[in-house]
Amino acid sequence: MKYSVIALSLLVVASAGDAHAKAKWVIGMSQCNLGEPWRVQMNADIKKAAAGNADIEVIFKDAQNDTLKQRAQVEEFVNAGVNLLIISPKEAAPLTAPVAAAFKKGIPVIVLDRRVLGSSYTSFIGADNKKIGMAAGKWIAKRVAELAAGGAKGRVVELKGLMTSTPAQDRNSGFRAGIKAAAPAVVDIVFEADMKWLEANARKEMESALAVNPKIDLVYAHNDPGAHGAYLAAKAAGREKNIIFVGIDGLPQEGQSFVKQGLLEASFEYPTGGKEAIESALKILGGKTVPKEVTLNSHVFTKANVDKGGECL
Amino acid sequence: MSNANTIATIPSASPAPSFDAKRKPNAPIHLRKLAQQPWVRALLALVLIAAIGMIFNPGGIFYKWSTHRDMLRQVSVAGMLACGMTLVIITGGIDLAVGSVVGFTAVLFSLLTLHLGWPAALALPVCVLTGAACGALSGGLIAGFNIQPFIATLAMMVFARGLAKSISGGQKISTAVLQADDSYKNIELPALFGTIDHRILGENIAVVTLVMLVCVLACYVLLTKLRWGRYFYATGGNENAARLSGVPTKAIKVWAYGLSGVFSAIAGICQAAQEQQGDPEAGAGYELTAIAMVVIGGTSLAGGRGGIALTLIGAFTIGYLEKILSINAVGESSRLMLTGLIIVAAVLLQRSKK
Numbered sequence: 001m002k003y004s005v006i007a008l009s010l011l012v013v014a015s016a017g018d019a020h021a022k023a024k025w026v027i028g029m030s031q032c033n034l035g036e037p038w039r040v041q042m043n044a045d046i047k048k049a050a051a052g053n054a055d056i057e058v059i060f061k062d063a064q065n066d067t068l069k070q071r072a073q074v075e076e077f078v079n080a081g082v083n084l085l086i087i088s089p090k091e092a093a094p095l096t097a098p099v100a101a102a103f104k105k106g107i108p109v110i111v112l113d114r115r116v117l118g119s120s121y122t123s124f125i126g127a128d129n130k131k132i133g134m135a136a137g138k139w140i141a142k143r144v145a146e147l148a149a150g151g152a153k154g155r156v157v158e159l160k161g162l163m164t165s166t167p168a169q170d171r172n173s174g175f176r177a178g179i180k181a182a183a184p185a186v187v188d189i190v191f192e193a194d195m196k197w198l199e200a201n202a203r204k205e206m207e208s209a210l211a212v213n214p215k216i217d218l219v220y221a222h223n224d225p226g227a228h229g230a231y232l233a234a235k236a237a238g239r240e241k242n243i244i245f246v247g248i249d250g251l252p253q254e255g256q257s258f259v260k261q262g263l264l265e266a267s268f269e270y271p272t273g274g275k276e277a278i279e280s281a282l283k284i285l286g287g288k289t290v291p292k293e294v295t296l297n298s299h300v301f302t303k304a305n306v307d308k309g310g311e312c313l
Numbered sequence: 314m315s316n317a318n319t320i321a322t323i324p325s326a327s328p329a330p331s332f333d334a335k336r337k338p339n340a341p342i343h344l345r346k347l348a349q350q351p352w353v354r355a356l357l358a359l360v361l362i363a364a365i366g367m368i369f370n371p372g373g374i375f376y377k378w379s380t381h382r383d384m385l386r387q388v389s390v391a392g393m394l395a396c397g398m399t400l401v402i403i404t405g406g407i408d409l410a411v412g413s414v415v416g417f418t419a420v421l422f423s424l425l426t427l428h429l430g431w432p433a434a435l436a437l438p439v440c441v442l443t444g445a446a447c448g449a450l451s452g453g454l455i456a457g458f459n460i461q462p463f464i465a466t467l468a469m470m471v472f473a474r475g476l477a478k479s480i481s482g483g484q485k486i487s488t489a490v491l492q493a494d495d496s497y498k499n500i501e502l503p504a505l506f507g508t509i510d511h512r513i514l515g516e517n518i519a520v521v522t523l524v525m526l527v528c529v530l531a532c533y534v535l536l537t538k539l540r541w542g543r544y545f546y547a548t549g550g551n552e553n554a555a556r557l558s559g560v561p562t563k564a565i566k567v568w569a570y571g572l573s574g575v576f577s578a579i580a581g582i583c584q585a586a587q588e589q590q591g592d593p594e595a596g597a598g599y600e601l602t603a604i605a606m607v608v609i610g611g612t613s614l615a616g617g618r619g620g621i622a623l624t625l626i627g628a629f630t631i632g633y634l635e636k637i638l639s640i641n642a643v644g645e646s647s648r649l650m651l652t653g654l655i656i657v658a659a660v661l662l663q664r665s666k667k
Contacts (some may be wrong), residue, residue, distance in 0.1 A: 040482075048495075212374060252497050253489040254487070
């Protein structure tokens with residue numbers, strides 16, 4: 001028994017480890033948490049962008065949402081002598097020092113999505129949740145104004161992500177600011193709840209929203225699975241046809257797919273930056289300079305434009 | 314409590330009533346006996362929660378059937394897990410792997426039906442057997458190698474989550490199927506998904522709720538009507554005494570964890586049908602909800618005492634608590650604190666006054 005468990009462990013390790021081919025440049029990619037589909041997509045985008053190039057090889061590490069593990073990974077990459085480091089850090093403060101140490105050793109560092117403190121890195125690439133939330137707020141205010149032509153306010157439900165996380169805070173404050181900027185008088189937020197990014201929670205909260213509010217015009221969820229959960233709740237109540245669902249993230253297999261199926265009316269993309277990171281990496285490795293800060297463009301996907309790749313915000 | 318005593322009191326799943334004549338001489342004896350019944354105490358907690366619901370009742374929706382119907386649906390998946398958890402806890406163990414097995418079987422079910430196009434008649438038994446195998450493996454480690462249940466099921470919890478992520482490639486398995494040219498094609502949702510996530514009897518009850526009730530009924534028959542079920546109590550009450558009196562305690566343990574795996578797999582299938590996808594992260598933390606349901610019902614974590622009807626009451630208590638907090642749109646921080654406080658209050662209500 002003891003030996004068979006050990007043998008099985010070795011087998012799993014052997015099948016999981018990559019055989020490293022010799023490429024000109026080795027890029028280390030430290031991902032903070034592969035438990036989220038969006039981050040799996042980020043890695044997939046990096047892999048895809050790097051696949052066509054024989055000069056580079058990317059080694060992926062997953063910190064499993066553990067800051068100290070990620071710190072150790074950065075140090076491992078430095079010791080292994082990678083030519084460039086891409087990191088999507090879990091948290092800014094505790095990862096600033098290891099990233100700076102790598103940078104000072106002459107390893108170019110691309111910071112993806114979340115920030116580190118100071119300026120000891122080569123380039124930051126990320127999207128702006130506040131901007132995306134704001135775009136969603138403006139879009140929703142406009143859409144609700146069309147509905148509520150008679151002067152009545154549009155009744156909106158907001159299903160929030162985990163409100164202790166910055167993306168949820170920004171998608172909330174951006175959304176409110178967007179409404180204020182566009183048409184504050186037409187939107188009435190009748191129900192808001194924290195669904196912690198989870199579809200099953202969103203469905204529960206939406207059932208309560210439906211029970212308490214006989215009329216709901218629109219649901220804004222901080223991610224697409226949340227909007228989908230709300231849709232399923234409305235469908236079970238037979239009210240999905242009278243409600244517009246809007247989500248954020250716009251992953252091809254989630255948001256874009258829901259829009260194509262007509263479940264969501266719009267999904268606002270939160271780009272992963274995977275492709276852009278590899279493009280920047282190639283420039284840096286080729287001796288060119290890249291901007292210190294790159295803000296990614298976002299798209300909105302609606303039924304009209306989803307097949308054409310969405311519309312730039 | 315002696316082994317003989319445990320077995321003798323199984324049908325009512327209650328501790329032997331103690332006739333304490335010195336206390337409350339005025340209370341009629343039958344009332345005192347009644348108040349000592351575990352199910353009465355469990356109902357007290359439920360009534361307490363329901364009373365809160367009647368006080369904080371925006372627009373009178375607590376009096377609408379749809380509110381209760383939705384609560385019954387929401388509580389179903391965790392309720393199925395609590396069935397298996399009850400069996401395991403009665404044998405004196407704990408099963409931390411149930412939430413991960415939900416994630417694993419939800420992914421497996423979605424993979425088989427959505428991506429590989431298996432018919433329901435084939436996919437359902439394969440998923441249930443997979444769940445049973447996960448549970449029986451935990452049980453085997455516990456019974457055969459004397460590994461503590463906490464450790465063995467902790468290992469299975471981590472391992473099954475890894476399996477879920479491995480077979481799904483870390484992505485949700487949904488109706489959007491990746492094609493060779495990197496685009497996604499939407500496939501039709503199999504009819505089985507709609508059948509499970511559907512209301513029947515005049516739209517009055519969700520199918521998943523009925524599935525949960527069938528699970529509860531199966532456990533009820535097992536624990537109260539079959540000699541084999543009484544062995545579960547005997548194993549948890551006093552394992553040595555049970556073994557010496559001929560109870561196959563090792564086999565009973567494997568069965569308990571195996572059945573817990575079966576209920577977890579059924580819950581996983583229901584979870585996938587309700588989300589219309591297999592999420593490798595599904596069910597994370599559900600093991601704690603299931604344990605809370607069992608404990609609030611009044612089944613003893615020490616083993617040997619308790620029952621499935623108690624767990625059902627416990628499940629409703631948790632379900633109503635969540636529902637009431639949700640319809641009142643209570644903020645997340647207050648929800649967590651209130652949930653903690655009410656669990657303590659419910660368990661204090663449970664405790665027998667000895």
